[in-house]
Amino acid sequence: MFTHHAEQYREIRYLSLIFGLAILLVVIQLFRLQILQHDYYATMALDTHEIYQKIHPARGQIYFSDSRNGDTYPAAINRAYYKIYAVPKEIKKEAVDATAQKIKTVLALPDEALEELRAKLSKADDPYEPIARKIPEEQWSQLEAAKLTGIYATTEIYRYYPEGASSAGALGFCAFDQEDNLAGKYGVEGYWNKTLAGKTGFFSGERAEGGGWISLAGLTSVEAENGADLVLTIDRAIQYKACSRLAEGLKAFNAQSASLVMMDPATGAIIAMCSLPGYDPNNFSEVKNMEAFNNTAIFTPYEPGSVFKPIVMSSVLDQGLVSPNTTFSDPCERQFGKYTIHNALGKCYGPRVTMTEVLENSINTGMIWVSEKMPQETMKSYIEKFGFGQQTGVPLDTEMPGNISSLEKKSVLSTAQASFGQGITVTPLQLAVAYSALANGGQVLKPYLIKEIRYSNGKVEKTDPTVVAQAISPRASKLITGMLTSVVEKTYRATVKMGGYYVAGKTGTAQIPGPGGYTEETNHTFCGYAPTGSDIKFVMVVKFEKPERQWAESTAAVVFKDVADFALKYYNIQKDK
Numbered sequence: 260m261f262t263h264h265a266e267q268y269r270e271i272r273y274l275s276l277i278f279g280l281a282i283l284l285v286v287i288q289l290f291r292l293q294i295l296q297h298d299y300y301a302t303m304a305l306d307t308h309e310i311y312q313k314i315h316p317a318r319g320q321i322y323f324s325d326s327r328n329g330d331t332y333p334a335a336i337n338r339a340y341y342k343i344y345a346v347p348k349e350i351k352k353e354a355v356d357a358t359a360q361k362i363k364t365v366l367a368l369p370d371e372a373l374e375e376l377r378a379k380l381s382k383a384d385d386p387y388e389p390i391a392r393k394i395p396e397e398q399w400s401q402l403e404a405a406k407l408t409g410i411y412a413t414t415e416i417y418r419y420y421p422e423g424a425s426s427a428g429a430l431g432f433c434a435f436d437q438e439d440n441l442a443g444k445y446g447v448e449g450y451w452n453k454t455l456a457g458k459t460g461f462f463s464g465e466r467a468e469g470g471g472w473i474s475l476a477g478l479t480s481v482e483a484e485n486g487a488d489l490v491l492t493i494d495r496a497i498q499y500k501a502c503s504r505l506a507e508g509l510k511a512f513n514a515q516s517a518s519l520v521m522m523d524p525a526t527g528a529i530i531a532m533c534s535l536p537g538y539d540p541n542n543f544s545e546v547k548n549m550e551a552f553n554n555t556a557i558f559t560p561y562e563p564g565s566v567f568k569p570i571v572m573s574s575v576l577d578q579g580l581v582s583p584n585t586t587f588s589d590p591c592e593r594q595f596g597k598y599t600i601h602n603a604l605g606k607c608y609g610p611r612v613t614m615t616e617v618l619e620n621s622i623n624t625g626m627i628w629v630s631e632k633m634p635q636e637t638m639k640s641y642i643e644k645f646g647f648g649q650q651t652g653v654p655l656d657t658e659m660p661g662n663i664s665s666l667e668k669k670s671v672l673s674t675a676q677a678s679f680g681q682g683i684t685v686t687p688l689q690l691a692v693a694y695s696a697l698a699n700g701g702q703v704l705k706p707y708l709i710k711e712i713r714y715s716n717g718k719v720e721k722t723d724p725t726v727v728a729q730a731i732s733p734r735a736s737k738l739i740t741g742m743l744t745s746v747v748e749k750t751y752r753a754t755v756k757m758g759g760y761y762v763a764g765k766t767g768t769a770q771i772p773g774p775g776g777y778t779e780e781t782n783h784t785f786c787g788y789a790p791t792g793s794d795i796k797f798v799m800v801v802k803f804e805k806p807e808r809q810w811a812e813s814t815a816a817v818v819f820k821d822v823a824d825f826a827l828k829y830y831n832i833q834k835d836k
Contacts, residue, residue: 314459314460314461314480314481314482314483315440315459315483316456316457316458316459316460316483316484316485316486317337317416317457317485317486318337318416318418318433318441318455318456318457318485318486319454319455319456319457319485319486319487319488319489319713319715320333320335320336320337320488320489321333321334321335321336321430321447321448321455321488321489321491322334322488322489322490322491323422323426323491323493323494323495323498324490324491324492324493324494324495324710325494325495325496326494326497326530326829326830327829327830327831331490332421332495333421334420334421334422334426334430334491334493334495335418335419335420335430335433335447335448335540336418336419336421337416337417337418337419338416338417338418338419339396339414339415339416339417340392340393340394340395340396340414340415340416340417341394341395341396341398341399341412341413341414341415342389342391342392342393342394342412342413342414342415343362343366343389343390343391343392343394343399343402343410343411343412344387344388344389344390344410344411344412344413345379345380345387345388345390345409345410345411346385346386346387346388346409346411347379347380347381347382347383347384347385347386347388347409348382348383348384348385348386348409349408349409350380350408350409351408352381352383354408355377355380355381356377358380358407358408358409358410359373359376359377359380360373361402361405361407362376362390362391362402362407362410363376365398365401365402365405366391366394366398368391376390380409390410392415393415393417394412399412416441417433417441418432418433418441418448418540418541419541420432420539420540420541422495422498422499423539423540423541424537424538424539424540425498425499425502425503425533425537426493426498426502426532426533427446427534427537427538427539427540428446428532428533428534428535428537428553428554428555428556429446429447429491429493429532429533429534429554429655429708430446430447430448430540431443431444431445431446431447431448431449431450431540431552431656432444432445432446432448432540432543432552433448433540434543434544440456441456442456443455443456443656444543444552444656445552445553445554445656445657446554446655446656447489447491447654447655447708447709448656449655449656449657450654450655450656451489451654451709454486454487454489454712455486455487455489456486457483457484457485457486457487457715458483458484459483460480460481460482460483460484461480461481484715484716485715486715487712487713487714487715488712488713489709489711489712489713490709490710490711490712490713491708491709491710492523492528492529492530492707492708492709492710492722493529493530493531493532493708494530494531496829497521497530497531497822497825497826497829498530498531498532498533500822500825500826500829501519501521501531501533501822502519502531502533502535502537504818504821504822505517505518505519505533505535505801505818506535506537507818508801508803508806508814508815508817508818509535509536509803512803512806512807512808512814513806513807514783514803514804514805514806514807514814515804515805516534516535516536516555516559516803516804517533517534517535517555517801517802517803517804518533518534518535518555518556518559518687518800518801518802519531519532519533519556519687519799519800519801519802519818519822520532520533520556520687520688520690520691520799520800521691521797521798521799521800521822521826522691522692522695522706522797522798522799523796523797523798524694524695524696524698524699524704524788524795524797524798525699525724525794525795526704526724527692527695527704527705527706527707527724527725528706528707528708528710528724529653529706529707529708530797530826531822532554532556532688532708533556534553534554534555534556535555536551537551538551538552553657554655554657555687555802555804556686556687556688557651557653557655557657557658557659557686557687557688558657558658558659558686559659559686560659560660560661560662560684560685560686561684561685561686561769561771561782561802561804562680562681562682562683562684562769562770562771562772562782563680563683563684563685563690563767563769563782563784564679564680564681564767564768564769564770564781564782564784565621565679565680565765565766565767565768565769566680566690566765566766566767566784566785566786566800567677567678567679567680567683567685567767568617568618568621568626568678568679568680568765569618569694569697569739569742569743569765569786570641570642570645570647570693570697571626571629571630571638571641571642571677571678572614572617572618572626572629572739572742573641573697573730573731573735573736573738573739574633574637574638574641574642574731575629575632575633576731576735576738576739577641577701577731577732577734577735578632578633578637580632580633581614581629581632582614582738583613583614583615583738583741583742584613584614584615585613585614586611586612586613586614587612587614587617587625587628588609588610588611588612589602589607589608589609589610589612589622589624589625590624591605591606591607591624592624593624593627593675595671595672595675596672598672600623600624600627600675600676601623602622602623602624603621603623603768606620608620608622608625612625614629614742615742615745615746617629618742618743618745618746618765619745619746619749619750620750621679621765621766623679626678626679627675627678627679629678630674630675630677630678631674635666635669635671635674638666638674638677638678639663639666639667641730641731642663642666642677642683643663644703644728644729644730645692645693645696645703645728645730646689646692646693646703646727646728647661647663647683647685647689647693648660648661648662648663648664648683649661651688651689651692651705651706652705652706652727653688653705653706653707653708654707654708654709655708658686658688659686661683661684661685661686661689662683662684663677663683663684665677665682665683666683680767680769681769681770687784687800687802688706688800690784690786690800691706691786691798691799691800692704692706693730694786694787694788694798694800695788695798696730696731696736697731697736697739697740697743697763697788698736698740698763698788698791698795698798699736699795700733700736701729701730701731701732701733701735701736702726702728702729702730703726703727703728703729703730704724704725704726704727705724705725705726705727707722707724707725709722710722740763740788740791741791743763743764743765743787743791744761744762744763744791746763746764746765747761747762747763747764747787748761751764751766751812751816754812754813754816754817754820755785755787755812755816755819755820757789757820757823757824757827758836759834759835759836760789760790760792760827760832760834760835760836761789761790761791761792761835761836762787762788762789762790762791762823763787763788763789763791764785764786764787764788764816764819765785765786765787766783766784766785766810766811766812766815766816767782767783767784767785767786767811768781768782768783768809768810768811769781769782769783769784771805780805781805781806782802782803782804782805783802783803783806783808783810783811783814783815784800784801784802784803784811784815785799785800785801785811785812785815785816785818785819786798786799786800787799787819787823789823789827790827790832790834790835791835792835792836793832793833793835796826796827796830796832797823797826799819799822799823799826801815801816801818801819801822802815803815
């Protein structure tokens with residue numbers, strides 16, 4: 260009897276131990292699943308019992324300004340288009356031809372598209388076939404009115420640019436990213452993409468057997484935050500005039516490219532910015548050469564030529580090493596080893612030439628003489644203070660800095676060449692910033708084109724002018740402005756001089772360097788500002804690449820005058836002569 264009970268006791272102990280181990284294993288597994296790997300399995304469960312959906316924010320819109328009355332005009336807005344699709348299994352066989360023909364006619368598709376349409380609509384068991392995207396409302400309305408069986412549409416939001424190609428260089432464009440969100444590329448759209456895009460929201464919760472929401476079952480949501488609107492400093496009327504006139508010049512002079520930048524020298528605000536050849540941002544996918552996307556005003560450095568002379572001249576004026584009436588004797592040419600530097604057309608200007616006349620006649624030997632008044636390091640320092648060799652910091656995608664590394668060489672030839680704008684590269688925007696300093700008392704201002712950021716919560720952030728450096732003294736600024744005004748009055752009488760206003764300015768006709776030295780092809784630039792007899796309202800730089808004309812006075816200077824004349828009247832500035 261005792262033995263029998265002992266055996267039963269051992270069996271119970273064994274069973275208890277087995278059950279205990281089983282329970283322990285279950286507890287360990289639950290701990291692993293619920294604690295250690297909770298996040299992993301919670302994520303895996305989303306597809307089976309939880310719904311998660313993103314809430315897309317509205318992209319912020321971009322506006323041009325109206326300098327005269329404070330109004331704004333749309334430059335980049337969101338616009339609804341239609342995505343048309345078919346459900347072929349709903350279309351009867353005998354209706355395929357008529358349906359395909361109607362779609363082709365309304366959407367103005369080419370003849371070869373008809374067969375493709377028929378093939379798509381003939382798939383008897385097919386639940387979905389895409390037909391066309393980015394269809395405007397008027398076309399979809401016609402199809403809708405035709406009551407075509409099996410033809411449907413959903414709305415899609417695209418970016419729309421009311422001004423078309425005229426401002427593409429500054430604005431950039433938008434394309435759909437991998438998640439089907441609008442993403443900015445180039446220009447304002449690219450640089451300010453995060454601000455314009457806003458913040459994505461979401462909601463999630465439990466799903467019932469039928470796929471719907473289970474009310475009060477852990478519903479979680481975060482509202483989307485719409486993107487901010489941007490108000491640009493670019494004036495719509497001046498932008499249109501400037502870019503239209505530049506386009507006329509590009510065609511008339513058969514140039515390869517053209518740029519124009521207009522700035523307010525008192526603030527650094529960009530009033531107009533054009534880059535040609537342009538493209539239509541509404542149809543950017545049709546662009547065959549991606550270089551068209553680059554804004555040549557900020558992306559394409561080049562050797563500026565004689566428009567650089569006032570920068571160097573103002574540096575020696577600032578140091579008191581010369582005055583406008585200081586004279587030098589023109590040697591007609593200068594020799595640097597095996598290199599000989601001449602004046603344009605080989606001219607020689609005689610024994611008593613003033614510094615003002617050096618600029619009026621654009622004398623290369625005179626500028627070499629000026630540069631030799633200061634150490635190379637000093638000249639380089641002034642050029643850097645004006646902002647050359649570095650990015651201006653303009654809030655656009657993408658800016659290149661230019662190159663002044665030749666001034667780091669211990670070479671008298673490099674310094675001599677730089678004094679009249681050879682051997683260094685700059686951008687039109689850098690020139691506009693530097694000439695603004697010549698005009699405004701010597702202050703180098705950071706250029707900007709975002710006037711206001713208007714957030715979706717009502718907050719408004721305004722841009723204040725930023726002084727980057729004091730390049731030259733107010734006295735030197737007044738002296739160089741007087742000298743450049745004399746340049747226009749005496750040299751550009753037929754092209755730039757205006758009847759009622761004083762204008763300061765300088766041309767640059769710069770040979771383009773090639774593999775074996777300088778070529779016969781040239782870049783033409785005019786840099787100027789007005790009115791110099793009163794408060795200066797704007798600085799403008801106009802540049803043409805390889806125009807089929809000999810001198811910048813007949814290309815860039817002509818465009819400058821036409822746009823300047825419009826701007827002075829637009830701002831209703833009183834004549835200062």
